[in-house]
Amino acid sequence: MDTRHRCAGPSRRQILAGLAATPIGFALRPQPAFAQQPPIPLNRLAAKGINVGVRQLDAEAWRRAVEADPRLPRSPAELRRLWQGLSAHRRAPGLATQLPAEECGEHAYGQFFTGLGNPLLRQRDRDDLEAMIDADQPSLGETLETENFVLRWTNASAHPGDNISDPAIVKETAGYLEAARARYITVFGRAPYTLPGASKIEVAFTDIGVPLGSSTPEGPICLNSAKWKNRGIRRPTSAHELFHKLQYAFGLRTKYHGSAADKWFAEGTASWAEVFMWQRVSAGYKITDLFTHPDNSLFDAEYKALPFWLFFDTHLRGTADHVPMLDYLRRYHDSGKTVNALTDAIQADDRYRDLDTFFALFGRERRTGHWRVTPAGEQLYPTICGPEDTVLSPSVHMTEVPMAMGALPLNTSSVSKLGSDYYHFALGPEYAGKLLKVAVQARPGSDFSYYLIWEKGGTLVRTSFPSAVTGDYSFSKRIDPAVADGLVLIISGRSTGGDYRMKVEVNQP
Secondary structure, three states: OOOOOEOOOOOHHHHHHOHHHOOOOOOOOOOOOOOOOOOEEOHHHHOOOOOOEEOOOOHHHHHHHHHHOOOOOOOHHHHHHHHHHHHHHHHOOOOOOOOOOOOEOHHHHHHHHHHHOOOOOOHHHHHHHHHHHHHHOOOOOEEEEOOOEEEEEEOOOOOHHHEOOOHHHHHHHHHHHHHHHHHHHHHHOOOOOOOOOOOOEEEEEEOOOOOOEEOOOOOOEEEEOOOOOOHHHHHHHHHHHHHHHHHHHOOEOOOEOOOHHHHHHHHHHHHHHHHHHHOEOOOOHHHHHHHHOOOOOHHHOHHHHHHHHHHHHHHOOOOOOOOHHHHHHHHHHHHOOHHHHHHHHHHOOOOOOOHHHHHHHHHHHHHHOOOOEOOOOOEOOOOOEOOOOEEOOOOOOOEEEOOOOEEOOOEEEEEOOOOEEEEEEEOOHHHOOOEEEEEEEEOOOOEEEEEEEEEEOOEEEEEEOOOOOOOOEEEEEEOOOOOOOEEEEEEEEEEEEEEEEEEEEEEOO
């Protein structure tokens, strides 16, 4: 991480000024819904300024929900345990929770409110569960209403983490939300999702524990009042949570059921929205982790999938006013298939054949540093800042191959599906004229792409991509340090990844 530079980033005025130059993606359409029945209001919460409408699912919709997310809470006891985990911090520090410490509570709260729509639940069960929720929630007596949002908070809660004493913090946040909403509508052609019958999105400031915020189709955007004193998280977190509402307008959780397996999409694209909107992120790991651990699968990366989405955004830009994320969300809206939508969006561009090849190119650009540069050479996101205002400049982790004459020790390793291993060969002057031989032997059932990057002084000289190779691969090359004094071999897992062995030899020609 380079901490020598400070982040400026676009101001709210600059964002709004640029809206007129950005074309509308397509016309507004009616928002889809799980079921035709009106949502069930939670009246106790409404009395406290927290409006929630539980969507009633019919038997078929509930079956699909459980099929999409087998860990969905199905009984009153399971719902009670989930809520107790979400709110344990409000009762006592000793009440540890088994829930993952996530930055965004979208998935966990989404599970809870979807579970409340179980058609097998009795109204008495819902009443008991609502009473449990109500006991944990403060009354939000303060209100700020803007053109498109209603923000509520308190400074009188018995739980100190709930309280916001400075209304200017809420007003500042409202400005960020209005700016993000205006740009989302202009670029994506849809307004972020609102509760049926509501004209504005509600925002509730309460202490929700570890997450910085959360969103669900059923209720307000929740922003963590206990952490909102950290000014560096306000802009990116506001954009992140509002983008979840835009995802709902494209069918996530309103037409299709979300699952933990889709977080690389749901959280990855919401994290992309932080950069798209403000050229900053609420946490630096979202940018750096996929470089520090490049062998991790894209589909397991969740929030950390952000660099891939920036690569997707920049490398599929055909024209200056083209936003590939719009193409992706439209395809997702039509199919509900996250991976299929991504593959189709890539294949629609004549320059790229398939997802595996596109990801292999991402592997190369992580090393070259061009992972957020358009094919025309434009840097759409020249600086990306963390919450401390420092510029994030990640470099990919590589395994150094210890060069020596003769055969080197056999390397046995594995690579994840849509993950990459990087090997660096330092080709010093003592190896001038020698023959470098490298062979990769894939284990049965494994599937890889290979990229070679020849460098001089750390600068790209040339690359080669034997795109027809998906299994074993080998090459021989006479070493000429005057032309290239370094070689990077990238092994990327295609549709399966798997195990492999690598043999390296340095011999007389």
